[in-house]
Amino acid sequence: MRMAELSDRSGITTATIKYYLREGLLRPGRRISATQAEYDEDHLRRLRLVRALIQVGRMPVATAREVLVAVEDESLDHHMRLGAAVWALPQGSTDAADGQDEAARTARRRADALLEELGWTMARQDGDRSPAYRTLVAAIAGLSRTGYPCDQGDLLAYGRLAGELAVTDLDMIERYGTAYEQIEAAVALTVLYEPVLLSLRRLAEAEESNRRFGDGGCDV
Known part of the structure; x- marks a missing residue:
């Protein structure tokens, strides 16, 4: 063409x-x-x-x-290439992961304990080399510093949901025929579906809030 x-x-x-x-x-x-x-x-x-x-x-x-x-x-190899491509995508702030205060140390211990309970051995092995791991540590540290819930039970619920989402993601990626197309799709779908995930979460929270606290009607 x-x-x-x-x-x-x-x-x-x-x-x-x-x-x-x-x-x-x-x-x-x-x-x-x-x-x-x-x-x-x-x-x-x-x-x-x-x-x-x-x-x-x-x-x-x-x-x-x-x-x-x-x-x-x-x-x-295919797995490492997928990982390298997604790792190269911009991540959230990781500055707090480098802190030396108690919140940062506790966050790292909680992140490690979470990954161990989830059975995510690869994520544990990657550790600080993984931008996503560093973002997780920084996020947990931020929760700790502001006094919001981030104990093992709270984090585990999110981790299990993320595991289910990963199956959906990889099933979608495998629809593409060649390894190269799958890697391209992994990058594109990570970028394009993260806003979908955020939006659905907020819509679901609004529905659950209305169920628990609302009168069943809709405010205009």
Whole structure:
């Protein structure tokens, strides 16, 4: 397909596609003349991924480029490649994970105990190398410092729900045929579904609050 068709099918302007090409987020098309190139379905799929990262996920171009490098790292096995690509995505604040106060030390112990009870051996082995682990420690430390509930029972409930979500996520990713497509999908769906998860949680809380405390009606 030519640039115009690629733009129509992806919903991305030709100017933006050219920008992505210049920034190395999209590989060049097959040159058919001095001024024209042809693109294929791989380009279309990559554009959708870049759009998810930059336009939906609000990711800086430099960060998106780092994620795409991880996606294409064929030196890793499938599991490690999936992990590397998702690890490269922006995480929440991890500053509190580096603290030396009692809240930070307690948070690390609670995170380790939680992962052990959940049986998540890989997460325990990765430890500080994992951005998600560091974000978890920072979040628990923040809860502790502000006096909100974060004991093992509270955390375990969230962990078990997360485990169920992971099965759903991986089932969805496995719908894609090739390993490369699955890795791209893992990145795109992480970015695109996290807002879905947050929104559904808040909607569910509103429903449960109305059931417990409301009169069954709806406020306008």
